[in-house]
Amino acid sequence: xxxxxxxxxxxxxxxxxxxxxxxxxxxxxxxxxxxxxxxxxxxxxxxxxxxxxxxxxxxxxxxxxxxxxxxxxxxxxxxxxxxxxxxxxxxxxxxxxxxxxxxxxxxxxxxxxxxxxxxxxxxxxxxxxxxxxxxxxxxxxxxxxxxxxxxxxxxxxxxxxxxxxxxxxxxxxxxxxxxxxxxxxxxxxxxxxxxxxxxxxxxxxxxxxxxxxxxxxxxxxxxxxxxxxxxxxxxxxxxxxxxxxxxxxxxxxxxxxxxxxxxxxxxxxxxxxxxxxxx
Amino acid sequence: xxxxxxxxxxxxxxxxxxxxxxxxxxxxxxxxxxxxxxxxxxxxxxxxxxxxxxxxxxxxxxxxxxxxxxxxxxxxxxxxxxxxxxxxxxxxxxxxxxxxxxxxxxxxxxxxxxxxxxxxxxxxxxxxxxxxxxxxxxxxxxxxxxxxxxxxxxxxxxxxxxxxxxxxxxxxxxxxxxxxxxxxxxxxxxxxxxxxxxxxxxxxxxxxxxxxxxxxxxxxxxxxxxxxxxxxxxxxxxxxxxxxxxxxxxxxxxxxxxxxxxxxxxxxxxxxxxxxxxxxxxxxxxxxxxxxxxxxxxxxxxxxxxxxxxxxxxxxxx
Numbered sequence: 312x313x314x315x316x317x318x319x320x321x322x323x324x325x326x327x328x329x330x331x332x333x334x335x336x337x338x339x340x341x342x343x344x345x346x347x348x349x350x351x352x353x354x355x356x357x358x359x360x361x362x363x364x365x366x367x368x369x370x371x372x373x374x375x376x377x378x379x380x381x382x383x384x385x386x387x388x389x390x391x392x393x394x395x396x397x398x399x400x401x402x403x404x405x406x407x408x409x410x411x412x413x414x415x416x417x418x419x420x421x422x423x424x425x426x427x428x429x430x431x432x433x434x435x436x437x438x439x440x441x442x443x444x445x446x447x448x449x450x451x452x453x454x455x456x457x458x459x460x461x462x463x464x465x466x467x468x469x470x471x472x473x474x475x476x477x478x479x480x481x482x483x484x485x486x487x488x489x490x491x492x493x494x495x496x497x498x499x500x501x502x503x504x505x506x507x508x509x510x511x512x513x514x515x516x517x518x519x520x521x522x523x524x525x526x527x528x529x530x531x532x533x534x535x536x537x538x539x540x541x542x543x544x545x546x547x548x549x550x551x552x553x554x555x556x557x558x559x560x561x562x563x564x565x566x567x568x569x570x571x572x573x574x575x576x577x578x579x580x581x582x583x584x585x586x587x588x589x590x
Numbered sequence: 591x592x593x594x595x596x597x598x599x600x601x602x603x604x605x606x607x608x609x610x611x612x613x614x615x616x617x618x619x620x621x622x623x624x625x626x627x628x629x630x631x632x633x634x635x636x637x638x639x640x641x642x643x644x645x646x647x648x649x650x651x652x653x654x655x656x657x658x659x660x661x662x663x664x665x666x667x668x669x670x671x672x673x674x675x676x677x678x679x680x681x682x683x684x685x686x687x688x689x690x691x692x693x694x695x696x697x698x699x700x701x702x703x704x705x706x707x708x709x710x711x712x713x714x715x716x717x718x719x720x721x722x723x724x725x726x727x728x729x730x731x732x733x734x735x736x737x738x739x740x741x742x743x744x745x746x747x748x749x750x751x752x753x754x755x756x757x758x759x760x761x762x763x764x765x766x767x768x769x770x771x772x773x774x775x776x777x778x779x780x781x782x783x784x785x786x787x788x789x790x791x792x793x794x795x796x797x798x799x800x801x802x803x804x805x806x807x808x809x810x811x812x813x814x815x816x817x818x819x820x821x822x823x824x825x826x827x828x829x830x831x832x833x834x835x836x837x838x839x840x841x842x843x844x845x846x847x848x849x850x851x852x853x854x855x856x857x858x859x860x861x862x863x864x865x866x867x868x869x870x871x872x873x874x875x876x877x878x879x880x881x882x883x884x885x886x887x888x889x890x891x892x893x894x895x896x897x898x899x900x901x902x903x904x905x906x907x908x
Contacts, residue, residue: 322704324698325703326702326704327699327700327702329699330695330696330698330699330700330729332693332827333696333699334688334696336683337687337688337692338687341687341688341904342687405883411682411686412679412682412683413679413682413683413684413685415643415648415676415678415679416676416678416679416683416744418648419646419647419648419671419674419676419700419701420671420701421668421669421671421672421702422668422700422702423668426702443840541821550857564724579650582647582648582650583649583650584603584645585601585614585640585648585649587649588648588679589650590677
């Protein structure tokens, strides 16, 4: 039996994951006011788009002209919020922990940094689901849009999309082990996602070469499918038959695989250069 | 079997754009027995922390090997880490936004300790490091000494066989330092844990370490017990307070004095303090008679035993 599949190892890894989830919740509770004000800010930002759509001219305005378009935007905006957190979560964790001095202590975990980061991803996703879910409900109540939420299909597509996003997160996390401060780089990528994945504006309006790039980004295909499921209320079988799910699966697998491999490689370089934990 | 074996350990850092290289550790070989406390001494930048980080796998050696309980670290780092505890950043080793017990629980999970074993370890460590009354306090509200004690407690959360402590008593008050020293000795001698500690505090090393390794410019320049190092490399001397200013040049030519040095000269009081290193111990009276014969008034004479600090300074300067 592979040493990774030994029962005691699985139990140990489960506790590492549990420890990280616990820590995410403790941090949330400790900085609750900040988290809540972040949500309010996010809601105001969305409503800004919404009101801009109602009151001003431009592309966003034409998009938000009816409820379906607004629903499209709401789904795009919500998924982008998840992308915002998942892409930069590891790199900011590495930077902060190197700064405060616990990075090396965490790197001494026998399970390794990747397992530890996976624990954080799970904890962060659970918290994001609760917090961003609250934003979504508020948006639905205040704008009158209705969204379908078939738990299995939406959950499945959502997790698959997040895998790809965390793949990118692992890549930036690995870079942060060496370069530490990548805040502005990840910010460019994260805000680029708002435009380039079709979250607020359709990518069909872009030149064909840019469309090609946009389609390879980890959020684009997931967002397209989620809109079909939640806004246009298409059945899951339709998604399966169209081949979109396969494209998403391949895309996410590539991103998470490349992300994990690059993280491991960059961690090795950091150990070689003695940079792990050095700020 | 040795708890730690370092075999020709070398670490070289290369700076890509500067075309420079720095040899932080060069060909260091040493063994540490189970239950032994080894003090790693060296000036700043000597390579002590790099050695400690290579032992726990945070830095990969350029060449050479680290063996933990006879097993190569690189072969199964994950298993080795279950047996290692380390304090690398002193009081910064814990999460300040969490409470003491939350820190112990979190790092316990990270190091594969859980269930009732974790609860028992937490209680035992809180008791051992006298942190029980601070159990639910946020770490950021603790004093520096308490943070340091918590950092050491965290290193012991997985009940390791091998503990690596980088400056464990740094910044502690007398009481805190004593407690930490007692805990280290108790864990090493009663629970047979191996301790490798780096420090600049020679008194701590003399007091609790079984052996001392002195590192300078990445090289191991001495390895023995503090006592043996003192007797091998040190020589007792006398500090003599004399009336009047004193010219040592003549004394230096006499065969009974190995070395004569004016430590201090006070023109107002017309006193001098000189250091006399005798060639042989039985030369003392001969020296006194010589000084008195030369008309020198001796006010006091104190025998000074060499300590580790003297040896350390001497070796590093050499």
